[in-house]
Amino acid sequence: MMIFLDPLRALLGRLPRLEGLIMIAMSVRYELLATCPHTGARRGRLHTPHGTVETPAFMPVGTQGTVKTVGSEDLEAMGFELVLSNTYHLSLRPTSGLVERMGGLHKFMGWPGSILTDSGGYQVMSLSKYRKIEDEGVAFKSHLDGSALFLSPERSIQIQGELGVDISMALDVCPPYPCSRDEAAEAMRRTHIWAPRNLAAAREGQAVFGIVQGGVHEDLRRESAAFLSELPFAGFAIGGVSVGEPTEMQYPVVQLAAPLLPADKARYLMGVGHPQDILHAVGCGVDLFDCVLPTRMARHHVLYTLKGRVNAGAKRWAEHDGPVDEGSVFPATERYSAAYLRHLLKVGEFLGARLATLHNLSFYARLMAEIREAIMDGSWPELRARYQNA
RNA sequence: GCGGGUGUAGCUCAGGGGUUAGAGCGCCUCACUGUGGCUGAGGAGGCCGUGGGUUCGAGACCCAUCAUCCGCC
Numbered sequence: 379m380m381i382f383l384d385p386l387r388a389l390l391g392r393l394p395r396l397e398g399l400i401m402i403a404m405s406v407r408y409e410l411l412a413t414c415p416h417t418g419a420r421r422g423r424l425h426t427p428h429g430t431v432e433t434p435a436f437m438p439v440g441t442q443g444t445v446k447t448v449g450s451e452d453l454e455a456m457g458f459e460l461v462l463s464n465t466y467h468l469s470l471r472p473t474s475g476l477v478e479r480m481g482g483l484h485k486f487m488g489w490p491g492s493i494l495t496d497s498g499g500y501q502v503m504s505l506s507k508y509r510k511i512e513d514e515g516v517a518f519k520s521h522l523d524g525s526a527l528f529l530s531p532e533r534s535i536q537i538q539g540e541l542g543v544d545i546s547m548a549l550d551v552c553p554p555y556p557c558s559r560d561e562a563a564e565a566m567r568r569t570h571i572w573a574p575r576n577l578a579a580a581r582e583g584q585a586v587f588g589i590v591q592g593g594v595h596e597d598l599r600r601e602s603a604a605f606l607s608e609l610p611f612a613g614f615a616i617g618g619v620s621v622g623e624p625t626e627m628q629y630p631v632v633q634l635a636a637p638l639l640p641a642d643k644a645r646y647l648m649g650v651g652h653p654q655d656i657l658h659a660v661g662c663g664v665d666l667f668d669c670v671l672p673t674r675m676a677r678h679h680v681l682y683t684l685k686g687r688v689n690a691g692a693k694r695w696a697e698h699d700g701p702v703d704e705g706s707v708f709p710a711t712e713r714y715s716a717a718y719l720r721h722l723l724k725v726g727e728f729l730g731a732r733l734a735t736l737h738n739l740s741f742y743a744r745l746m747a748e749i750r751e752a753i754m755d756g757s758w759p760e761l762r763a764r765y766q767n768a
Numbered sequence: 769g770c771g772g773g774u775g776u777a778g779c780u781c782a783g784g785g786g787u788u789a790g791a792g793c794g795c796c797u798c799a800c801u802g803u804g805g806c807u808g809a810g811g812a813g814g815c816c817g818u819g820g821g822u823u824c825g826a827g828a829c830c831c832a833u834c835a836u837c838c839g840c841c
Binding site for chain 2: 437439440441442446447462464467494495496497498499500501503504505508521522547550552589615617618619620621622628646647648649650651652655668669670671673674675677678679680689692693723724726731
């Protein structure tokens with residue numbers, strides 16, 4: 379694999395905009411405030427053009443420029459400072475050009491906080507039957523109407539620049555699980571070839587995060603972390619996890635990769651996860667998370683509680699005149715009984731999905747707030763105990 | 769009151785003499801990880817209205833009865 383590194387470094391050395399890249403990285407800056415006395419957890423701040431993100435932080439997923447069923451005012455009220463959106467989906471509809479003409483994604487969705495966009499790398503996996511990967515980029519056939527969309531690293535970064543987001547993710551190749559070692563190595567190779575091309579395509583002030591690949595293979599993960607760490611990314615992500623692998627295979631990857639990433643930059647674990655997964659990863663030194671679970675589970679009638687997930691559509695709630703989650707009543711949902719929520723969910727009313735989403739996002743917001751607190755005051759073991767059934 | 773129809777799973781209904789009675793919806797449990805906006809996988813649940821009869825054998829055929837629907841007085 380080392381055979382790929384030298385030509386890439388040579389290529390990087392010839393990039394005309396390399397000097398500017400150092401400045402670009404400064405538009406997003408990570409500030410370390412404290413480390414946990416019990417684990418490798420880090421308490422920090424991520425400074426972006428749209429404010430400060432207290433870390434560790436969770437990003438609600440807003441693929442189509444909206445966190446499904448909730449508004450930007452709701453996200454603000456729950457205390458979120460950073461949301462995730464998506465290059466592939468927004469470039470199909472309404473197109474990045476339209477968003478740019480409307481003043482950028484922040485203004486378009488009425489969101490004053492920070493935004494990070496996935497590059498389309500995840501769609502390389504999730505929409506695998508609609509695309510073909512080459513070294514030049516990924517040729518998609520739109521899942522909507524079959525029209526062509528070519529995402530190269532340059533194009534993905536350009537689109538994210540037009541969207542005007544705070545953090546652009548590098549286009550990578552996210553392999554599924556299970557996959558052969560050869561597939562994982564090939565995905566990593568392409569991700570590495572593309573890494574400097576992503577950086578070179580960035581506008582002035584556009585922060586780009588690099589993504590570590592390597593599947594479940596220790597040597598590949600080491601190689602990927604080492605390779606990417608030498609590039610002037612504004613932050614680093616661990617990709618290619620939460621793609622179907624069992625928990626016991628995900629944890630060692632995080633444990634290995636997180637500490638290998640530069641300590642002065644933010645570390646982002648993509649697509650994770652369950653509350654337990656987040657607690658584990660924070661303990662390994664991860665600062666940022668995103669996951670569809672709280673929002674998708676809500677639409678599937680499942681609420682997160684400290685006692686575990688609860689099916690809020692179950693019949694046992696039919697005449698329950700109190701909240702589903704007795705222990706934690708969140709402001710957005712406290713006035714509605716479990717009986718009413720169940721009714722809304724069962725008949726498919728939008729409000730049901732919205733209330734469940736508000737509940738789950740509030741749960742995740744509180745989890746992250748308590749994580750940040752526990753790192754500072756040393757109460758990490760107590761926090762782990764509190765969430766052991768969540 | 770007369771004539772006709774229908775009674776099978778919580779609901780709507782298949783099955784019209786031959787192993788252990790089925791479907792859709794509903795119900796229950798589990799799954800969902802950088803979102804293709806209610807998906808997927810399992811499971812529970814029936815004295816086939818009631819009582820008699822025919823038959824080796826009845827959810828099915830016969831008689832009675834009850835319930836219910838439609839039409840006519």
